[in-house]
Structures are given as structure tokens and as C-alpha cells.
Amino acid sequence: MNIWLMGGLWVVFFLLVSTALFFFAATRGALVLRGLTADAACDKSHVYPIYSNMRLIKLVDFQPVISAILLFQYHHLVARIVRELRSVDLKNRNLLITSCAFGNVIPRVVQAAVQAGAGRVLVTDIIDNELVHARSKVGDLSAKVEFIEDNATAMRQPDGVAAANVMFFLLHELPHRLKRQALSEAGRMLAPGGKLLLAEFHRPDVRVLRAMSWLYFKVFEPLGLALWNTHDPLDCLESMGGWTCQRTTYFFGNFQIIVATRQ
Numbered sequence: 001m002n003i004w005l006m007g008g009l010w011v012v013f014f015l016l017v018s019t020a021l022f023f024f025a026a027t028r029g030a031l032v033l034r035g036l037t038a039d040a041a042c043d044k045s046h047v048y049p050i051y052s053n054m055r056l057i058k059l060v061d062f063q064p065v066i067s068a069i070l071l072f073q074y075h076h077l078v079a080r081i082v083r084e085l086r087s088v089d090l091k092n093r094n095l096l097i098t099s100c101a102f103g104n105v106i107p108r109v110v111q112a113a114v115q116a117g118a119g120r121v122l123v124t125d126i127i128d129n130e131l132v133h134a135r136s137k138v139g140d141l142s143a144k145v146e147f148i149e150d151n152a153t154a155m156r157q158p159d160g161v162a163a164a165n166v167m168f169f170l171l172h173e174l175p176h177r178l179k180r181q182a183l184s185e186a187g188r189m190l191a192p193g194g195k196l197l198l199a200e201f202h203r204p205d206v207r208v209l210r211a212m213s214w215l216y217f218k219v220f221e222p223l224g225l226a227l228w229n230t231h232d233p234l235d236c237l238e239s240m241g242g243w244t245c246q247r248t249t250y251f252f253g254n255f256q257i258i259v260a261t262r263q
């Protein structure tokens, strides 16, 4: 084989392995280490350093990287959420965003809400650095936004505070016992007729993709696999009662958006 081609293949291999090791260290690896220390008991113990350390947040939060992690479906998922938001009457009412996320989802959702005449946009997260980072993305729109440190599983917001609530890829990172609690809190904070817009991973329909996805979750995000069965968010919402739900899947079933309307 040509020596240049051989060299190139080694460089690609090295880059892939280093990236995987970096992500493992900044996600599951750190949680395994944390589990061995006293920190393991606090309500932030499930949060990866990639979301709490400002240097790591800034290092990782690049749109192409984030889009690639979501198999280039990020744009479609955000576009759907924005479209759904436009169908909610937000005039002088509040939009809640339950937990920050990388990429442009926060500015796009905030912009859609402000354009729809929302009274306030409440951006919440359990990690202050995530809120500081989110604030840096919304620019002039921040006049309409409140950034609030709060725990999605035990929120300090009053009942019925929001006309819509966006939860973007939070559930798969929560310990199982907290997944249902986060959904229950989401419902409590919605006014009657309000909408929960939830984006998450879903069990892929295609066997190859399912195998790859299974491997990804086992290595990096083991809390996510339960969304395929025991903690399917649609099943959880329907079993709670008081919701009308509609699920759409994307990219051979690998992702889902649930639009759940509070009765």
C-alpha cells in the first residue's frame, strides 16, 4: 500500500480513537470516578463535566460537532420544535426551556418565542455555567429571558407557569428514577392546553443502526438505553394520564419528537 495512504489511515484512526477517549473521559468515565467519591450523592452527580466545566463546554459546543453527534438530524429536530412552538399561543405567556443544550437550539427557540410575543422565556438548568453559556448565545434577546438555576426533577417554578415547555435531550441523561419525575414536573408547570415539546433518542428500526446505537449508549451514555423500553417517554406520559401525545420518529427511528398537550 502507498506509504502516504497508510500514514493517512493511521492519522484518521488516531483522531477517532482520541476523540472517543476524550468523550468517554468527559462523560461516563468521569461519572464512574465520581461514583467512587463523596460527591456521588448530590443532585448534580449525574451531570457530565462536559456540561459543568466552562472550558469543556466551550471546547465541545460547535455546531458541526453537535450536528454530527445527532447524525446530522439536529437541524430537523430543532426546526420541528420551532414549528410546533409557532402553533402555540404564546402572546404575553411564558415559554419554559427545561435544561440547556449545545448548538443553536436555545437561540432559535428563544427567537421563535419572542417573535410570537411571549411574555418571558424561562431558561433553566441545574448548572450555572450552562446558563452563563446559554446567555452568551441569545444576544439582544436576553432582555426577554430569565436564566434560572433549577432542577428539572424538583422545579421551583409554580404550577401552570408556562404555555409551552421545551425539553431537548435531557431525559436520556437522567438516572432512571428521575426520568418520570422530570416528566411529571414538566406537566405540573404547564397551563391547561399547554404543550411539552420533547426531543430524545429512540430505538432505531434498522438493525445495523440499532446495534451501533446500543454500543454508543453502553459505552458513553448507559442511562439512555432505558428510553427504548422500560422508560419510553411516551409510555411514561400516557401512563401518568392527563396528556394527549403525538410521537414522530426521525432517521430510521433513531430520534423522536413527542408533542404532548396538557389536558
Ligand SMILES: C[S@@+](CC[C@H](N)C(=O)[O-])C[C@H]1O[C@@H](n2cnc3c(N)ncnc32)[C@H](O)[C@@H]1O
Pocket (backbone or CB within 6 Å): 047, 051, 066, 098, 099, 100, 101, 102, 103, 124, 125, 126, 127, 130, 150, 151, 152, 153, 168, 169, 170, 173
Ligand atoms: C439537556 S442535556 C443536552 C444534551 C445534548 N447532548 C445536547 O447538548 O444537545 C444537557 C443539559 O442538561 C442539564 N441537566 C442535567 N440534569 C439536569 C437536571 N436535573 N435539571 C436541569 N438540568 C439538568 C445539564 O446541565 C446540561 O446543560
